[in-house]
Amino acid sequence: MKIPLLPLVLAALAAQAFAAPIPADSTITAATVYADRAVVTRLARIDLPAGQSEVTFAGLPVNLLDNSLQVTGRGVPATILDVGARITYIETTADPRVKTLEAELTALQRQDRALQDKLAVLDQQRALLFKIEAAVAQPAPKDATAPRPAFDDWQKLLTFSSENAARLATDRQSLDQQREDLALKTTATQAQLNELRGQRPGRRATKTVTVRVAAPQTGALDVTLAYALTGASWSPSYDARLRTEERAIELTYFGVVRNGTGEDWQKIALTLSTARPNLGGGAPELYPWIVDISRPAAARASASMPRGDMFAEKSNRDQNNAQAFNFVGLEGALGGLPAEQESSVSLAVLDTSATSASFKIPTAASIPSDNSAQKVGIATTKLDANLQYQATPKQLETAFLGAYTTNSTDFPLLAGPVSTFLDNTFVATSRLKTVMPGEKFSLDLGADEGVAIKRKLVNRFSEDTGFTSKTKRVTYEFLITVTNNKRTTERIVFKDVLPTSRDEKIIVKLLAPSEKETGTKDKPGREVTREEDGKLVWRLDLKAGEKREISLKFSVEHPADLTVSGLE
Template sequence: MEQSVALWLSALLLFMKRLLLIPTLLFAAIPALAAAALDSTIRAVTVYNDRAIVTRSARAELHEGINELLIEGLPASLLDDSLQASGNGTATATILDISTREHFVAATPDPRRAALEEQLTSLREEKRSLSDRAALIKTQRDLIERLQNSAVSIASGVEKAERPKLAEVQETLAYGKAETEKLNAALQALDRELAVLEEQISAQQHQLDELPPVSPRRSVKTATLRVQASHAGDLDIELRYTTPHAGWRPSYDARVFTADNRVELGYYAQVRQSTGEDWENVALTLSTARPSLGGHAPKLSPWPLDLLAEESDSPPGIRPLARQAELLASPAPAAAQARMTFDLVSADYAEAQVDRSASVATFQVEAPATIPSDNSAKKISVTTLDLEAELAYRATPKRLPTAFLDASVRNTSDYPLLPGKMSVFVDHGFVASSRLEHTSPGDAFNLALGADEGIAITHKQTRRFTEQVGLMTRSTRNSYEYLITVKNNKAGPVHLIVSDQVPVSRNEKISVKVQAPAARDAKPDAEGLLEWALDLAPGETRELPLKFSIEYPQGLSVSGL
């Protein structure tokens, strides 16, 4: 009986061992889920005025089942909510999810900053080594000085037989002098090397300071994609994310050709970025959209009016303007700050094609661009516009007897001209720096092209007198006469607009009468300003008389005379 029980227990134990082995065999048949780190490169970047959308590309070899893919070394500043991924390839795959994780590193992840910091560390170590050598030389020099002093000193109580001989003293002094000279020369050489090192350290430190500041948190991010593949194959992945610390601003070079009445407007983009990763040979797109403004127009809050509280010391009435300003300054509702998703509109920069129907304009730069992550401005050519200009000279000889050239230019292109700095050139010569305001297609803008000494202008007073008029009611009349002379010394005809003024009466007792010019030539406006529009042939001289009188009751004092 006992033997039968023992055999039954042995059989049961063997069955349980085999049963426990089945899950192990089953799990061994399932492929292990191992994370694969992918090599990725930045392929394209779309830059807005305050951020950028970066597109990275990578290739993955997928096995059947669930694959975990890692894209490492992403900037810590990327916005996690903006992370998107797509892919295509020979594998039939589904992207299950995507997430990011921040990793802290011992050294700064910015390679440019890391290289400068390493160079600074090396230079400072070399400086310390030289400083140690200089300290050692100074110690040797002090020892020699003490040896010389001991050679010539005679201790009290020493017998004459023990005193050093003159020859020995001279030999010691000569040796000390030679060695001191050698040590001084070596010390001077070290001082020169230290001075050079100090300059190099200062220069490297300035370069480091020019880089954008970094967060004390030295970190990078890793994107993790989980992909389900129905069968093995490869998959080309595109990873897109938004990162701040990037933007672009327009700038312009306006080249005016006076002989052709033409303006060649160079449209440039000043692109900066300090995202933490360099953009090397990327397809660059510039967008005029402003995502920071949100997707909707802000809503107004109620502007209530009420009487002041009875216990207030202020008199009853409307709430003060300070309260109104407080209401106007109240924060907009959260809906006004909602994020907007933009459909990027492709535009062929080379042919200057812009979609007018889109809410934003995008410029696709033709050549690959490289933008380092050092916040330095990279000037990139967008296009060159050939625009017609209406040139005219303007002068206000009462203030300054000089003619200034102006150009009225109409934007006949499909490009919106955004506000930006502009350098102005006239016939290949630089004349001024100015600013171009926002100019939509079809609108006009003015260019101030500076003074032109080719037109001679003089302004002088030819006559002024005061007289008493009237029989029954005596009045005082002041009469003024001026003469403006202009001469075109240029080789071609010019259009010149000359401005001047007459006084304006602010009292019915004061009367201003204009005798010249005639109304058909120049008529003062409500503020007394008048303009002559002249077309001058080469070498032509024109005289412009200005005569007016001011009459007021005798005995009154008139301000402004």
């Protein structure tokens, strides 16, 4: 008996076409965090049947970027045919923390509605009381036979009215206070809920990624799914400790990571990258700059339509470019964490490329999806430093310590806040600008009473000169005293300023230090240099316990009949 082959083939194809999808029980193994997004890697082991199968990764965040999906497999020989994503709407969220907060928010809203109902009842009672008072106060009609109320009756009515009015006012104040307390609790609960949702609208939706796979035989396949999603970020932070005995800065580089993606990262391989995928792969296109004769409003509106289409097209292209990014080091993220290497940088493993740097954190990291700031160590290194005191005694008679050093690491120090310490004492918080490898930079280490500086007005006198044309001259003399109370030789740099004339009739002359002692910006002096806008800069090297007195003397001359502003 011959069995027709075609129906069997069609039946087999139909069975494959309608085979139930295989749900992937996946876990997050790695995440590469950028300044405005993250690339998350999931791993799932699938028992594949022979033939074509659909593997589904359900419950993924709705902010997943579809065109960033990448899938690899290892195990039984298989071919990945297609990868796609779709939005799935759900009735309830799966996150138990979100469920708890949503339930608390609903309960608070119900309490507020109950209070509003009580307030409505009070308003009705108050309106009824007003009606009673108005009805009693109405004059009796002329044909009325009932006697007029006696004085005691009016007294009872007044008591009734005042007692009930007071009760209603007290009850209303109590209800208003309860509503205010509820509003505070509601705002706090809503804020926590927004944090967990990553500040995204509370739309109940997830994404499901479907992977179509063809395998010639049954077997286990380890499927790795990587995708980018918004809601994550990292920024740099630093601790800078000056070791005074060593004259060195111990710089610790941290990454402050925020995860608002909707997925908790538990014990994952974490990488922080300086790449900027949102900028796309190339420079933006330059468009013509059109200059034309001004036309009436109607003509200008019609003429501007093609230009608007052009910019709309540009906007669409820019949006597509912003999404069609390439992730530097994604292959490394899929492959897991490499072995730790020996380096003077002790915490993170550095991976550099032509355009960015990546820091692979050597220990497993756990970052909850609540948008809270989580600090992870990136690197720590020691930098030789030159110490120098800065002062502007005209403004403040205080010397501030600064450390000048060079970024001797192989990676850039990105702009971020710096907590500075003098040995083990916290000094201040400042901000570091971006410093590339080999670039010099400085750190402000706060005021130090070990170096004292004082500025005193010794003399100020005015005199009139000239016989035919009267000239007025005002001479100032200041004494600046600098004392090094440290046990070591220190460099002190302080600044002062001469008046700057904006009119040729006003002449400013520097009398002390002399012109010979004063250098210029192009040719600095041995101790003092005159810069632009009348600024004078002294650079002194004082031994331990040494004291120096600096004289600053200058004059301002102008015609006697000229009124000059700005003089002290």
